[in-house]
Amino acid sequence: MMKRRQFIQQTTAATALAGLGALNLQSCVPNRKHITILHTNDVHSHIDPFGPNDKRNANKGGVARRATLVENIRKENPNTLLLDAGDIFQGTPYFNYYGGELEFKLMSMLNYDLATIGNHDFDNGIDGLYAQLPHAKFEFVSANYDFSNTVMDTHVKPYKVLVKDGVRIGVFGLGIQLEGLVDKKMYKETVYHNPIEVAQDMSRILKEEESCDLVICLSHIGYYYKNSPDRVCDLNLAKATKDIDLIIGGHTHTFLPKPTITQNSEGKNVLVNQVGAYGLYLGRIDFYFEQGKPLYSDSTTIIV
């Protein structure tokens, strides 16, 4: 397919020129878009805030507060996406009592757009995850888990393209190796594929075939493993791929005070972010950009 964006630009150029006689320069307002990405990871069933006597996180977190925050940001910028990078389940008795029903219902009420699947989301088995799907109004993306021979078949997409203010945002999901981490009787016939190879494929599809303006990887593979520096992780993923603009991570419960700016295989910038765990923080990335121009260029300002 011919580069669709180029085509659109040319058409616009022609139109702009055609109308130039009648219009003055006021009509050429820069087409600057503002997309806000909000994200959580490893919330682990932490629905209520931590109690006042908690030694580490007293009075922090809580879904009802997160809801207020998200609502306010959405009012400020309706072109906002809310994403979760997995391990929604397990960590408080809410999960033991309701099996994830409440977590999914609340995420639906907060209007989450997409989530990926973490290892703990298999804690009640793949059947336990499947059983809660009717409570989720958001969708799941995972590109490297092949669910073909499981009940989750057709319920998880490798990626989704979401359009906000005309901006095409491609989001694909990545999950961690399950063998050795999750009991096989839990994940059953779920097949794991190498995240980096899959990500190379995904970013090409999203950038070239789907003409996405913004490519986001929603990952549960972990930020970085300092004792195994070569292990597949978000930082290594960023380095080994191209055309990914933002990696939102999870699994390692890494509390990054600010997103990491790193370079991809072409030496271009990539942002990697993760907000620890338990819903203590909400990650926020704002993209102000001119659609159709490279997001990261020498003139791009990155404020973190």
Added chain:
Amino acid sequence: MIKKSLFLVLFLSLVYSCKELPNRIEGNRLEIDEKITSNKEIEDFISPYRDNVNKNLDSIISFAPETYSKTDGELNTAIGNLMADAVFSESNPIFNKRTGKNIDFVLLNHGGIRAIISQGNITTRTAYEVMPFENSVVVVALKGKQINELFTYLSKAKRAHPVSKQVELLLDEDFNIKKALVNGKKVSEDETYYVATNDYLYNGGDRMTFFHPNDSLYTLDYKIRNVLIDYFKKEDTINPKIDNRFTKLTAE
């Protein structure tokens, strides 16, 4: 093509001539704390779930005459003995029914006791506090040789890793094994023993490597937490004691 490119250049230069703004990306971490008002709709939605969980967690299922902590003893503690004995008494009937065999003894880990049992009422919440993890009971068939490795491990670990009352392990002043009995008998190298533990330790947790290789593994699909809940429900008042199952001679 040249014509088209020219159009594009013209167009872009027009756009730039009005106002050029470089792309900007901003990243922020937003803290969620008491400064943010809770959304009432969400709060009201959670409330019945919370009440139900709390009602259930706070239901009284037993009574503790004293406070029991895992730091109460050197090589065996009342709370650890309670846990190991509870795993035996609750799991053995299931294991026996499925296999016709009996568990010889139980081994857990000291680090797996995550909270104290406080003097007073024991609730379901107590079981969640003591055992927040989802680990389950497994029974491993081990040869006597590995049982000896297990005892050597315990003698070197010098920690009150819980064992059930079928074990009597006595160390001398220098932590060498002086006596090691299972059900009152010396360990026979060729005999098969059925040891109950949790899946975490079976998979090498706390460097308990002696579970592999083994003759067979039986997974009971019975969470340790549920073992505790079932045990508490049966005991009106718990009465765990430090005893002589794992001890050491002290220098005179």
